Amino acid sequence: MIAEVIVDVAAHPIDRPFDYAIPAHLQVLVEPGMRVKVPFGNRKVLGFITAIKDTTAFDPARLKPIHELMDVVPVLNEELLDMAKWMKKQTVCFEIDALQVMIPSALRAKYEKRFVLNAPIEEIAAPLQAYFGKRPFVRAQEAVEVYGLLKKELEKGTIVADTDISQQTAVKKVRMIHITDSLETLESIEIRPNAKQQLKLMDYMKENLGKSIESSQMQKDAGTTLPTIYSLVEKGAAIINNEELYRDPKLQSEIERKPSLQLTDAQQIAFDAIDGSLSTSKTFLLHGITGSGKTEIYLQTIDQVLKEGKEAIMLVPEISLTPQMTLRFKERFGDMVAVLHSGLSAGEKYDEWRKIQRGEVKVVVGARSAIFAPFRNLGLIILDEEHESSYKQDDSPRYHARDVAIWRSEYHQCPVILGSATPSLESYARAQKGVYELLVLEQRAKNQPLPEVEIVDMREELRSGNRSMFSVPLAEAIRERLERKEQIVLFLNKRGYSSFVLCRDCGTVMQCPNCDISLTYHRSTEMMKCHYCGYDEPVPHTCPECESEHIRFFGTGTQKVEEELARLVPEARVLRMDVDTTRNKGAHEKILSAFGEGKADILLGTQMIAKGLDFPNITLVGVLSADTTLHLPDFRAAEKTYQLLTQVSGRAGRDVLPGTVIVQSYTPEHYAITLAKDQLYEPFYDREMAMRRASGYPPYYFVVNIQFTHEDLMTAASYAEQTVSYLKGQLSANTLIIGPSASLIARVNNRYRYQCLIKYKKEPKLAEVMQQLIKIYRSEWIKKGATLAIDMNPTSVM
């Protein structure tokens, strides 16, 4: 028997199966989808078995045997193995990357170099002996200072180098003590009268007959020690056992289960349409304005799927995976739900994943990667807020969860629901063409009116002498709400709004030495930081160029707004929510719940507050500048602005109190802003589609972005140039090839970035041409230190 293995080496020449002999003792155990340790060249690596076969095209005499089997149960099933092959083609990634992204990071390999003793310890140099304590090895990291000595031993063969491979996080185990349920057994046990500890523990056990208690807990409760427990275990009072434990099993039973809500007529129509197609691979686009009750439709559809004995995946963007959201699912489905989000530790994610793999849960709620949940009998996939760009992974494998969802729906013959108040143009266009079935919810579920939106022309404000970031109407509205004890949300687009340091004498803005981007001022740490490469340095007191002391912090970060707000309304209690204040685990939730409890009047934040904020007392939403996303050099700028404004407006007036939204803009006449005012999606769609058609962007054209980086500007440009002329020769005449041009941020980490763009409608040879391009890159450019990244269907082209 021979196994095809995809090894854990992400490199072009390695990106294919390698055949290995399966040793006799493993032959009954091996299955595709299991992880194995295999010899590869002169080292050992982890790999995935993708197939098992009887013959090989390779010289059978030179086959190496699998070194070790890592799993008893495959971590990937046949569906996911097939999908990896599809992803490799679809996204131009390494198959190993596709496989790795499907399993929890805890299962990914950890390689650690070690020096292993290969002779009695007395035979090695004396200074080295101390490094090996009782262990037969030292980690290479621990022994850097005696590297020279080690090298000599390596030559003698008294020490050998080795790589230890393990998975990153293990299954958590606890020592459980199962006390016998028979009082007679306990009473028949003889304990010497002077063994006070044992007698005390015996009393404890008699009180807890038949119970299973964690040993640490028992030690605490009974005031005893582990050896004492062991002595009673030996006498037959209890059984000791190491057992698997799920990390933090959030006491499901404490969450009160809640029944379904009554659907409105509109919800019912949408529900019926989906319910009638549960065994087809149809894709539905559920277009419902904010607050129209999409979630209730999801919940009831999932309920139907569960009744049929199938499973469901519910994807949400990471930022809207709030405790409120997960609570809602747990209330409905109890312990049938696993939740996967970035706030979990690797171990916790692994545990949630195992619940799915073992069939202990039937519903998964999670961010992008939850689309790979190893369900076997999938009945429904939902992508809420389907337009969100976070559904596309921005490094390899650059997959879009929507595409994976549709692939899985075909595999399982189950429907996909794409839900959004502001669908992506791609999805809406498909719905128009009848590829997806469009379902519309036009009314808010509680029938509240849409909030009133006022657009303030900031140019007027400037003209009338108001140079602050708060327009007169916004400032007034804020004061008014404060008086009425209502709550306010102020929203600041993060992009383009980081604070920087400017010298007022020479005009210098502090730049990152490694990247073409200005450094961002971080007040909490008093550091200047580069958001691209991580470079940081202390805030200077004088200008680094002209040594002037007239330097000032410029720009409008949330911190800056906070300061100005303090001058405007000193009495207001302000909560700030941005990357700085939410860095710690759970900080996000804390801020939100504090705001919900009315501990602050104003919530000030970036994108992350645009989602899932559902508090009845919010009656004013202010958008400080709607323009920042609008003028980015990206074909999706208008779409993103429209989506953001709609999303943000939806935060106001969600309950009985009517809401007002004030949007400040320097280009208030732009259609993305005027049409978002009344949530006129269709007109926006038509306008934007016309723009896309004219400029040759999705959904009219497919786009591929190819980016080069190199230490030398001219080299990067030259490879991009060569690529453009190569592509022009290979691709069809009506395909547009744009560039090469420098990327928006032309240098990151001291590497120059050049890119070119392919826009095509039909290009049957594309995959092949990309493979050819990779071959050229591999055979020539890679050696010269270039990198190449191909992004099929990028969400943005900046």
Place this chain on the structure above:
DNA sequence: AGCACGCCGACT
């Protein structure tokens, strides 16, 4: 990607 093999300059 790693790692070994292999062929030329500055040190004990």
Place this chain on the structure above:
DNA sequence: GTCGGCGTGCTC
């Protein structure tokens, strides 16, 4: 003389 620089080639 040797240590070590990184070019080249291979990995079932």
